[in-house]
Amino acid sequence: MTADTSVPSSALLTADRDGSNYTARHLLVLEGLEAVRKRPGMYIGSTDSRGLMHCLWEIIDNSVDEALGGYCDHIDVILHDDGSVEVQDNGRGIPVDVEPKTGLSGVEVVMTKLHAGGKFGGGSYAASGGLHGVGASVVNALSARLDVEVDRGVTHALSFRRGVPGIFTESGPDSPFDPSGGLRKGKRVPKGRTGTRVRYWADRQIFLKDAKLSLETLHQRARQTAFLVPGLTIVVRDERDLEGVGKSEETFRFDGGISEFCEFLAQDKAVCDVLRLTGQGTFKETVPVLDDRGHMTPTEVTRELGVDVALRWGTGYDTTLKSFVNIIATPKGGTHVSGFEQAIAKTVNEVLRSAKMLRVAEDDIVKDDALEGLTAVVTVRLAEPQFEGQTKEVLGTSAARRIVANVVAKELKAFLTSTKRDAKAQARAVLEKAVAAARTRIAARQHKDAQRRKTALESSSLPAKLADCRSDDVERSELFIVEGDSALGTAKLARNSEFQALLPIRGKILNVQKSSVSDMLKNAECGAIIQVIGRARAAPSTSTRPATGRSS
Known part of the structure; x- marks a missing residue:
């Protein structure tokens, strides 16, 4: 018989009060998807409606990445009346063969392993919205049930319960579950037909009771994505029949791209036509690359960054600016937006000075003067952009500022100095608007200073x-x-x-x-x-x- 060397919990608690018994036994290591369930906010931002919508974006973006690569042109998003959500696409389908390192099928690897996927520079995607390899696996971890079907020769199916693969014997998230099941093969599909279908039930143990999906927000996101990927059709079908309003279906497809998006966003009368500023640049960065032996080796690689901007000035005073990286919205901006705004202000000032539309004694216009009445859509595409966090709201790739600034400055200056009659008249109107905005701002500031001076004199x-x-x-x-x-x-x-x-x-x-x-x-x-x-x-x-x- 061996002696019992364990320490009573009461003794541990007493010792911990003075910090004398803090040892390695107090450390907790979370394995696999446990970390996601323990700290969901780190991956989806929050557990309210915003986090619930973010889970849907992760699944939709995987399908959109197939469209960006030219492998998909149709996506269906279905809100079922049982609370589940389904996303279908006609892309290549998630790989179903065995991944050699883990011995698991590609579907199971994608759905259960954090930081696993085809977007780490392996050549599967030149540019994508999913970058960290955690999107699908995070949604899986935060779902009471997730079913995935892949059409590749035959229909391959696999189900998960809170991240654990297995088989449900009935429909619904509360159905009896057998965790021993693996990837199942079903009936054959017509030759040439491929695609992926993901249906999941969000886990109400994780999300707040009042968290719900917003159909209006979903429509906005689908419309936005259809603008950014010309030729892609996105169908949103709501089968929930909430509050007796009935089922609905909306189809989004725009072949005009971001030029049409810019027109859609603009609410005021146009001062100039929609301008399309495009270009690209290269930069170098050192990244870990997986070699043939499975080792990560720091390697300097050359990246290409494509810039595509649509903008137009209107008679209004507000600025509407939407920015995207590989079709992922960056509502809080980032280096690409900084470069765009810098180039706009600098280029307009240069042309105003050369055209002598600003008096010698007048100061340069500021950024807000140049952006007044501007509606713009700024998009960049590159492999492996650096975002600040999984929610991808801010682009951190430093080279984007320089490349975007150079492209915008070159293309915008060509428009503002054009000698063509129509373009020249529009450019003149844009420059006059900027000058008027600057003088109005200065006059308003002088008036405010005068009022302050007057008040000071009186008191x-x-x-x-x-x-x-x-x-x-x-x-x-x-x-x-x-x-x-x-x-x-x-x-x-x-x-x-x-x-x-x-x-x-x-x-x-x-x-x-x-x-x-x-x-x-x-x-x-x-x-x-x-x-x-x-x-x-x-x-x-x-x-x-x-x-x-x-x-x-």
Whole structure:
């Protein structure tokens, strides 16, 4: 018999209070998808409606990546009345053969292994929205049930319960489950037909009770994706019949691409036609690459970054800017948006200076002036972009700023300096709008400064050189404005200090009829007069009566 060396839990708790018994036994290692279920917010942002929608985006984006590669042209998104969601595509289908390292089928690897997929530079996707290899596996981990079917010669099927593969004997997430089942082969499919179907039930143990899918948000995302991938048809079918409104189906397909998207987003009257600025650039980065022996070796690779921008200026004042990386929206911007805004402001300033539409004394316009009334869609495509987090809201690839700035600057300058009649007139209108925005901004700031200056003058104390009178009776008091200190000395000897006040000023002051209010308020002599007379009007019980005079 061996002695029991375990420590009672009460003893551990007592020791932990003073930190003396913190050892490796207190550390917890989460394996596989356990980490996702333990900390879902790290992968999908939150467990409310926003996180529920993010799970759907992950599955849809996998299908869209097939469309980006030219392998898919039709996607169906179905909201079933039992609370499940299904995404179908006619792409190549998830690989069903055995992955040599794990000994698992490709479907099981994609659905159960974090950071596994065909988007790590292996040549399967030149550009994609899914990059971290966690999208499908995260959705699987956070689903009470997930069914996947792949058409590749025959229909291959596999089901999961909270990330564990197996077989459900009945329909629905609460059906009896056998965890011993693997990938199953079904009936044959017509030759040439391939695709993937994923249907899942979100796990209500993870998501909040009031979390729900928004049909309106889904329509917006489907419409946006159809704009970004010309020729792709996305069908959204709602079979839930919520609140008795009935079932619905919407189809989205746009062959005009982001030019049509820009027109759709713009709400004001156009100042110029939609401009399409396209180009590309290359950059180098060092990334770990898997060699033949399975080792990750740091290797310097050359990347290509494609830039495609659609923009147009309108008569309005608001700026509408949508940015995307491999069709993934980046609502919080990133390096590609920084490069775009930098190029717009710099190029417009250069052309304004060369065309002498800005006076020499005027400052350069700022970014907000150039972007006023602008509607733009900024898209970049590259392999393995660096995002800040799994939610992919901000692009972090530093080279994107330089490449986007160069492409936009070159293409926009060509438009703004064009000698063609129509383009020249439109460019002139755009430049005049930017100048007008800058001058309006400056005038508004000057007006605000003037108001602040005026308020400061009204609330400040009386000028130090004012020779005030003793009387508080405004009706009897008088103010004499004299020229300089010498005249002040003479006037003091002649005045009646009981009711006569004296204010010296320096010679001839500003001609306020020809000057702006701002310049007048900046003038020290005008400011002194305003202080004295304004104080008398605002507080007659403590000041003098405004009256004017001149010393001889």
